[in-house]
Amino acid sequence: MHKPLLLSTKLLPHALRERIVQNGLAYMEYNAIRISPVAFEMPPPPDYVIFSSNNATIAVLKKAHSLQQSNVLCVGKQSENLLLENQIKPLKTTKNMSELTDFIEKIDKKGQFLHFCGNRRLPILSKKMKEWGCNFKEIVVYQTEASNTKIEATPSALLFFSPSGVESHEKHNDITNTHCFCIGSTTAASLKQTPKSVHVMENPNTEQLVAKAIHYFKVSQHA
Numbered sequence: 001m002h003k004p005l006l007l008s009t010k011l012l013p014h015a016l017r018e019r020i021v022q023n024g025l026a027y028m029e030y031n032a033i034r035i036s037p038v039a040f041e042m043p044p045p046p047d048y049v050i051f052s053s054n055n056a057t058i059a060v061l062k063k064a065h066s067l068q069q070s071n072v073l074c075v076g077k078q079s080e081n082l083l084l085e086n087q088i089k090p091l092k093t094t095k096n097m098s099e100l101t102d103f104i105e106k107i108d109k110k111g112q113f114l115h116f117c118g119n120r121r122l123p124i125l126s127k128k129m130k131e132w133g134c135n136f137k138e139i140v141v142y143q144t145e146a147s148n149t150k151i152e153a154t155p156s157a158l159l160f161f162s163p164s165g166v167e168s169h170e171k172h173n174d175i176t177n178t179h180c181f182c183i184g185s186t187t188a189a190s191l192k193q194t195p196k197s198v199h200v201m202e203n204p205n206t207e208q209l210v211a212k213a214i215h216y217f218k219v220s221q222h223a
Helices: 014-022 054-061 064-069 077-085 097-106 124-132 163-172 185-189 206-221
Strands: 005-008 026-029 033-037 048-051 071-075 092-094 112-118 135-146 157-160 179-182 197-200
Touching: 014 026, 014 206, 033 163, 048 054, 054 064, 054 077, 054 112, 054 135, 071 077, 071 097, 077 092, 092 097, 097 124, 112 124, 124 135, 135 163, 157 163, 157 206, 163 185, 179 185, 179 206, 185 197, 197 206
Parallel strands: 005 026, 005 157, 048 071, 048 112, 071 092, 112 135, 157 179, 179 197
Antiparallel strands: 033 135
């Protein structure tokens, strides 16, 4: 019997790869994007520090001596967990940047706001901060580059983890005969092609995304 092929657009931990194979799926993976750190200096502690990606969180935690003096806002449970592991409790964690801007709109915006981000960050936050006249600064701490990879196999399903990963993969690959599983609504909204189906996580989490894909094919095989 032909096994459905699951293709991940980033390298997964060994345990997740094993889980996929043990559940009767064939598996491939590659990094659709490359992440390169950018040298930066930590400024004096602002009133609010904002993280919108795991990559930015990881980069800044290496210099996190001054974060304890700021209110930390972040997008995603994975970033929150990284911060908690370093004894930094976020003031607020949201599912996506849209929810975070809604939260920021309700707080006192007279303080200083600092957003640690990548070069491909979405403009939603900076636009809102400009509208509100906030004291706002962005510091790019990593660069995202497309891998420009053509995949010869035709996967049954794709795992996407970021808008830039979607853009990179779609540039050289057709996804119209594939089921797409996206880490969040922003990633799903970046799809330009029309796949067979799109499945979106309500709470961005890599393990749950893999579990959702496995469950989908288990159900479809017994339908």
